[in-house]
Amino acid sequence: MQLYIAIKSIVMAIALVAGFSLFFFKVYRLVSLMQAVQGKVVFKPDRIFDRIKVLFTDVLGQSNVRRKRMPGLAHTLIFFGFLAVQPHSLELMIRGVFAGFHPAVWIPGLYGAYIFMADILAFLVLFGLGYALNRRLFIKPKYLTDGLDARFIILFTAVIIITFHLINAFLMVPAINGSGFNYSRYLTVSAAVHHIFFLNDLSPEAARTGFEAFYWIHILAILGFLIYIPGSKHLHLLAAAPNVFLKSLQRPRAMITTDIEDEEAESFGLGKVCELNWKQVLDLYACTECGRCEEQCPADMTGKPLSPKRVIQDTKHDLFDQSQMVLAKNYDSVVPLVQDASPICQDVLWSCTTCRACEDICPVDIQHLDIILEARKYQVLMESSFPPEVQETFTSLENQSNPWGFGSDARGDWAKGLDVPLMTDNPDADILYFVGCAGSFDDRGKKIARAMAHVLKKAGVNFAILGEEERCNGDVARRAGNEYLAQMMISENLEILNQYRPKKILAACPHCYNVLKNEYPQFGARYDVVHHAEFLLDLVHQGRLKAKGGLGIENLTFHDSCYLGRWNGIFEAPRQLLRSINNDGNLIEMKRSAAEGLCCGAGGARMFMEEAIGKRINHERAQEVIATGATQVAAACPFCITMLTDGIADNNSSVEVKDIAEILDEATN
Ligand code: SF4
Ligand code: SF4
DSSP: OHHHHHHHHHHHHHHHHHHHHHHHHHHHHHHHHHHHOOOOOOSOOOOHHHHHHHIIIIIISOTTGGGSHHHHHHHHHHHHHHHHHHHHHHHHHHHHHSTTOOGGGTOHHHHHHHHHHHHHHHHHHHHHHHHHHHIIIIIOOTTSOOSHHHHHHHHHHHHHHHHHHHHHHHHTSTTTOOSOOOGGGTOSHHHHHHHHTTGGGSOHHHHHHHHHHHHHHHHHHHHHHHHHGGGSGGGHHHHHHHHHHTSOSSOOOSOOOOOTTOTTOSOOSOOSGGGSOHHHHHHHHHOOOOOHHHHHOHHHHTTOSOOHHHHHHHHHHHHHHTHHHHHTTOGGGSOOSOOTTSSSOHHHHHTOOOOOHHHHHOTTOOOHHHHHHHHHHHHHHHHOOSOHHHHHHHHHHHHHSSTTOOOGGGTTGGGTTTTOOBTTTOTTOSEEEEOHHHHHHSHHHHHHHHHHHHHHHHTTOOEEBOGGGOOOOSHHHHHTTOHHHHHHHHHHHHHHHHHHOOSOEEESSHHHHHIIIIIGGGGTOOOOEEEHHHHHHHHHHTTOSOBOSOOOOSSEEEOOOTTTTTTTOOOHHHHHHHHHHOTTSOEEOOSSOGGGOOOOSOTTTGGGSOOOSSSOHHHHHHHHHHHTTOSEEEESOHHHHHHHHHHHHHTTOOOEEEEHHHHHHHHBO
16 A cells, blocks of 8 residues: 555656646747737736726626526536636645645645535536536537537536546545545535445445546546646636736727838738737637627628637637747748638628627627727738728728718708808807718718707707818728728818817717727827717706607617717617607617617728628618517617618618607707
8 A cells, every 4th residue: 555655646746747847838838929929019907906806707706708697607607616626636636646635634624614615516517517518419509619629628527527526425435534534524415426326335445446546537637638728729718817807997999009100110900910919819818719709790690701709719720820930930931811711811801890799798808809900901001902892982081081972072061051150160169069971971861960950959059060171080991991091081180179179079970979089089189079879868867958748659769889889888878868758658679789789780881891791781680670669760870870771671661760869859849
C-alpha cells in the first residue's frame, strides 16, 4: 500500500505538471496572439468598481444568459455546479501528491458546508446536461452549433460530475476515508449513491479499487478538459469573464471613428485579421457559439448569407489559421479577411442592417458591428468594393447631400406655407428642429415633418429649422463604409451648428438623433439632442397639447426603430405617448418587440441597396404587424414608416402606418 501511495504521488505530480504546462502553453499562445495584432483599442478599461458589479450581474448573476428561460436555466445549473466541483477536484489532486493532506483537518465546519453545497449543485449539473443533450438530439434549434466538440464537452462534464459523486460515495466507506472527516453527515446525493450501491458491504480491497478507478478517471477527465478548453468552443470558459469585465460599460452608440487625415496610416478599416485589436480578439475567444445572435438576426432569418455567429467564428478561424504569421508579425503575408471565396464574402458584409440585435442578445457582450462595419470601411476606402447601387447614393450624397440626389437648395421646401422660421431668422430659437433627408425630400417623410411642425406650433414651441443650410447627417455614408464622405458632411453640419450653437436639437429620425447625439461628439460637437418620441411625450406631460378626444384607435401596435430602441434604449417613451393619446384603444405588442424587436430592413444604409437575396425583411416585419390584428401601426422613424408601408402593401393588407407625430397631430387641437 505504501508503495502504491508513493507511485501514485509521483505519477500524479507528473500528470499535473504535464497537464498544467500544456494548458498554460496554450493560454500563453492565445495571449500572445492578442498582443501580436495591430489594431488600436478604442476604449479605456476604467471604472473598476462598475466592472466588478458587471461581473456579479452578468457572470455570476448570469443575467444575459437567463434572457432565454430554459437554456438559461440549464446553463446556470451547469455553470454553478461545475464551479462548485472545482475546489474538490483541486483537493483530490493535492491529496494525490500529498496523501496526508485534507482541508477538513483545519476547517472542518467550513469544509462540511462546502461539500454539502457542492454535492447538491453537482447533481443539478446533470439536469442541465440532460437539457443540453436534449436540445442537440431532439429540439435541434437551427442556430445552435452542434457537433463532436459540443458533445465531447457534455461527455467530459458528465464524467467529471458522476465521478465526483462516486468518489464521495466511496469516501463514506471507513476503509477509504483516512481523514476522520464524517462525510455521511454532509453528503446527500453522494450518500444516496453510497447506499444504492451498498458500498459499505464491499471488501476493503474492492472499495479501494473502485475508489482509485473513479479517482483517476476524474483527475484525467479534469486534466483532459483543461488541455482541451483553449482550443475548443469552450474557450469561452476562460475568455467570457474577462471579456465581460473589459466590455464597454457605456456601449458605444457610435461607430469607430477613423482619422482619415492620418498620413502615416497604411490602411483604413479592417482588411486582415492582424488589424483587429486585442479586445476584438478577446471577443472572438469569448464566443460560446450559443447562436442567440443568429436567432435574432433579421438577415439570417430571411435567408441572407449573414449570420453574426458565423462572422465571429469565421474571423476566429481565420485568425487561428494565420496565427503563425500574426505571431511572427509578418503582417504583409496575412491574407485579407473578405474575399470572394472566403466565408466572409461581400454578400455577408452588405447584408447587415446594423440593427444591433446580435450585440444586444449576446450573453458575453461581443461587439459584432465593430468587425462588420470596419470591414465595410476597408472595402469602400481601400478596395472601392461595394454593391453597385451604392455608387449612386454616394454620388447623390456628395453632390446634393441627400441620398436621393434631390437639389440641396430644395431642402426647406417641405415647410412652404407652414410659416416655419429658419435659424437665420430666429437664431435664438429654443429648439433647432433637424429635419433630416427623409423629412426634407421623401414624400412620406415630408408628411411627418409637416405633422411635426403642426404639433410644435400647437404646443407653442419656439423652434426653427436650418433649411438649405442643413446637410445629410452622415449616417448612411458612414454605415455604408464611406468614412471620407461621412466626415465631409459631418464637418459641413458642424460648421453651421457651431455658428448657431443651438440650445437643443430635436430630431424626428432616430438615425439623425443617434449620429448627432452619439457620433458628432467624436468630432467635437456636443449638443443637447432629443428625439421626438421623448420631446412630444414631454409636451403632453406639460399639458401643452390639448386632446380632441375620441381618437381611440382600436388595436394599435408599435414598431421599434433599432436606432431608437436597441441603439439608444428608448423603448417606453413612444409607447407612453401612444397610450396617453389613445385612451380607448389597445396598444398591442408584436411577437418581437422592444429589445427583441425586428428591424424593418432599412438600417446600415440598406434602405438604399437592393434586397435580392432571400425574403425581404420588411415583408417579414409586415407579417408580424398583420398577425397582431392591429388596424394601425405606429413608428418613430421615417425609414421604418417607408419600409412598413411597402411591406404591408405587398402583403395586400390595409393596416395603416403612421408616425407618432402624425398620430399626435390628429389627436390634438
Ligand atoms: S446588426 Fe442586425 S443585421 Fe447585422 S449582424 Fe447583427 S443582428 Fe444581423
Ligand atoms: S456572438 Fe454571442 S450570441 Fe453569438 S454565438 Fe457567440 S456568444 Fe452566442
